[in-house]
Amino acid sequence: xxxxxxxxxxxxxxxxxxxxxxxxxxxxxxxxxxxxxxxxxxxxxxxxxxxxxxxxxxxxxxxxxxxxxxxxxxxxxxxxxxxxxxxxxxxxxxxxxxxxxxxxxxxxxxxxxxxxxxxxxxxxxxxxxxxxxxxxxxxxxxxxxxxxxxxxxxxxxxxxxxxxxxxxxxxxxxxxxxxxxxxxxxxxxxxxxxxxxxxxxxxxxxxxxxxxxxxxxxxxxxxxxxxxxxxxxxxxxxxxxxxxxxxxxxxxxxxxxxxxxxxxxxxxxxxxxxxxxxxxxxxxxxxxxxxxxxxxxxxxxxxxxxxxxxxxxxxxxxxxxxxxxxxxxxxxxxxxxxxxxxxxxxxxxxxxxxxxxxxxxxxxxxxxxxxxxxxxxxxxxxxxxxxxxxxxxxxxxxxxxxxxxxxxxxxxxxxxxxxxxxxxxxxxxxxxxxxxxxxxxxxxxxxxxxxxxxxxxxxxxxxxxxxxxx
Numbered sequence: 100x101x102x103x104x105x106x107x108x109x110x111x112x113x114x115x116x117x118x119x120x121x122x123x124x125x126x127x128x129x130x131x132x133x134x135x136x137x138x139x140x141x142x143x144x145x146x147x148x149x150x151x152x153x154x155x156x157x158x159x160x161x162x163x164x165x166x167x168x169x170x171x172x173x174x175x176x177x178x179x180x181x182x183x184x185x186x187x188x189x190x191x192x193x194x195x196x197x198x199x200x201x202x203x204x205x206x207x208x209x210x211x212x213x214x215x216x217x218x219x220x221x222x223x224x225x226x227x228x229x230x231x232x233x234x235x236x237x238x239x240x241x242x243x244x245x246x247x248x249x250x251x252x253x254x255x256x257x258x259x260x261x262x263x264x265x266x267x268x269x270x271x272x273x274x275x276x277x278x279x280x281x282x283x284x285x286x287x288x289x290x291x292x293x294x295x296x297x298x299x300x301x302x303x304x305x306x307x308x309x310x311x312x313x314x315x316x317x318x319x320x321x322x323x324x325x326x327x328x329x330x331x332x333x334x335x336x337x338x339x340x341x342x343x344x345x346x347x348x349x350x351x352x353x354x355x356x357x358x359x360x361x362x363x364x365x366x367x368x369x370x371x372x373x374x375x376x377x378x379x380x381x382x383x384x385x386x387x388x389x390x391x392x393x394x395x396x397x398x399x400x401x402x403x404x405x406x407x408x409x410x411x412x413x414x415x416x417x418x419x420x421x422x423x424x425x426x427x428x429x430x431x432x433x434x435x436x437x438x439x440x441x442x443x444x445x446x447x448x449x450x451x452x453x454x455x456x457x458x459x460x461x462x463x464x465x466x467x468x469x470x471x472x473x474x475x476x477x478x479x480x481x482x483x484x485x486x487x488x489x490x491x492x493x494x495x496x497x498x499x500x501x502x503x504x505x506x507x508x509x510x511x512x513x514x515x516x517x518x519x520x521x522x523x524x525x526x527x528x529x530x531x532x533x534x535x536x537x538x539x540x541x542x543x544x545x546x547x548x549x550x551x552x553x554x555x556x557x558x559x560x561x562x563x564x565x566x567x568x569x
Contacts, residue, residue, distance in 0.1 A: 140541045143179065143208075147537065150175035150204040159197035166192070169526040176533040178204035180540040181433050183299020183403030183515020184506075186522045186529055190304045195285075198302055202289055208540070209296030209433045210258060211331075253338065254331050258295070265291035265323045272315045277303075290316075294323035297433040299403020299515030311406045314390070321394050324402035325362070328428030329354060349464045350440055354429045357439040361423060365396030368419045378411035399423040401434035403515020410502075410518040417505050417518070424512040425481065435513030435539055437481045444474040481539075485511050488535045495528050496520075506532070511539035 154171040157163050166174075170186045174193075177184045178201045187193075193201065270287030277283040282303075289302040303309060310316045333351045340346040370392030373379045380388045391406055398404050399420045412420075427436015444459070448471050451459045459466040488507045489500075496503070498520055506520040510532045521532060 143541050144537065146204070146207055147172075147176045147179045150179055150200060150207075153200045154193075154197060159194060159200055161192060161194045161197070163194075167526075169529045173521070173529045173533050174201065175204055176536050177515070178298065178300065179208040180435075180513050180536045181205055181208045181296045181298040182435070182510065182513040182536050182540075183293075184510060184517055184521045184532065184536070185300075186524075188304075189300055190302060190306075198285075198289065201300060202292055205292055205296050205298045205300060209292070209298070209327075210255060211431065211433070253335065257331070257334050257338075261323070261326065262291050262295050265295060265319055268319045269316065272313070276310070276313065276316075290320055291323065294320040294402070294404075295327040295433065297324055297327050297401040297403065297428070297435075297513070297515075299398075301404070307404050308406050312387075317390075317394060317406070320404065321397050321402075324404070325358075325397050328358065328401050328432050328434040330429030330432030330434075332431055333429055349462055349466075350430070352462055353440050353443045357443045358429065361400060361426065361439065362393075362396050365399055365419070365423050366392045369395045369399070369416060372413045372416040372419070373407075376411070376413055379407040396423075398516065399514070400426060401428045401436065401512065401514050403509075405516060409505075409516050414501060417501055420516065421505060421508050424508050424514045424516065425485070427512050427514075435511070437477050441474045441477050444471055445478065448474075481511065484535060484538055488531055491531045492524070492528050495525055496523070498523070507535065510535045513540055 151168075151172040153159065154175050155165055155168060157165050159171075160166050166187070173184070173186045174189075176182075189198065189201065266288050269291055270284055272283075273287040273290075274280050274283030277286060286302050289300075292298070293300045293302075301307060307317065307320070332348070333354050336348050336351040344352070370388060373381070373392070373395075374388060375381050380391045383391065394404075394406060400423050409417075409420075425436055426442050427438055428434020430438045430440050444466060447459050447461055447466065459471060485504075485507055488511070489503055492498075492503050492507065493500070502518045502520050505516075505518050508514075509516050513536060521529070524532070
């Protein structure tokens with residue numbers, strides 16, 4: 100359009116004040132491009148706050164009364180962090196609406212802090228910044244910066260597809276064993292989402308123990324938890340290269356190998372220690388003992404479901420469970436802990452040191468020294484969080500140390516197994532565990548992402564000097 104002077108007329112400036120929502124979305128978009136790891140953590144905390152507010156509504160409780168803040172927040176945080184620890188019984192305390200809110204929180208947390216933050220950044224800015232793409236590359240295993248957007252869609256579709264497959268198997272069986280068809284439908288859907296997301300929440304009275312002799316329910320749930328602990332980088336590798344192991348990434352090989360080893364070792368340890376314990380599986384048949392051992396091994400690293408009373412387990416079993424919970428599952432997965440790839444790198448470094456090798460090598464690949472430093476940092480941070488939370492809980496309860504440590508590690512590793520301490524704690528103790536669940540979900544992962552993206556290039560060097568170690 101031209102004016103009477105022959106010049107092209109400029110469009111009028113938009114001087115209308117921007118809405119609060121527009122300014123907020125613009126701020127989040129800019130922040131996501133500058134500091135994606137920090138923004139992802141912020142989104143995660145905000146999600147926990149939203150679901151806390153929803154669970155405090157009177158309609159969310161079965162008795163129509165508003166749930167105390169510390170219980171509502173604990174449940175919301177546990178759901179968003181896909182942990183599974185509870186202070187009130189999910190099946191009896193919450194109404195159907197409350198359970199729907201919990202399921203939505205599980206799905207939100209299961210899609211992951213990385214995916215949610217990056218999808219938000221893409222929605223408000225229409226494109227991902229370079230730092231966001233590098234963050235996604237480190238977090239979900241992208242091999243190229245240009246393909247992150249499509250990979251995010253694969254992450255969401257993969258999650259929904261696996262959950263749908265579990266529901267197809269579980270819903271018919273629940274309909275057969277439950278009183279009404281709609282209860283079976285709801286329990287089948289709820290357990291499908293809870294299992295794949297390693298959440299450990301149960302929607303029926305008595306939890307999975309009520310179906311303790313039904314392999315048609317327990318086996319799909321066990322498989323869903325096990326597959327969910329692999330992580331999206333493994334899924335993306337298998338989707339891209341199928342079962343051509345030669346082209347698998349080192350991360351995929353380490354994750355699947357270590358996960359399988361821990362599954363077998365965990366089952367053997369749990370089975371041996373609990374074989375004669377009449378309070379758990381001592382009076383069962385050999386076949387049932389083996390199945391319970393395998394089920395417990397899967398759940399110890401993040402699933403959170405239990406067929407027996409965890410508090411009745413042998414103290415040595417609780418200690419072994421502590422170790423497996425602390426390790427957790429695969430990176431960028433719905434599992435928690437310091438991750439199996441982290442512990443694999445540490446063990447490989449120990450082996451290399453024992454052999455006198457200068458570099459850590461495995462599967463014809465050399466692991467960079469920076470990765471080893473990162474693994475040490477994540478492990479140390481996790482141990483520090485556990486130590487701090489344990490000390491705080493010791494100040495407010497007289498519970499024995501082994502029970503406190505078990506509950507703390509379960510919260511940090513977002514596992515969900517419990518010896519019953521969560522519901523016994525005073526409000527301060529519940530706030531401590533809530534903060535630990537959030538820190539455990541975003542702490543090591545956030546540190547890893549921040550350290551992986553941020554690097555300093557020094558223009559000078561200084562002489563080497565080795566301190567005495569050991």
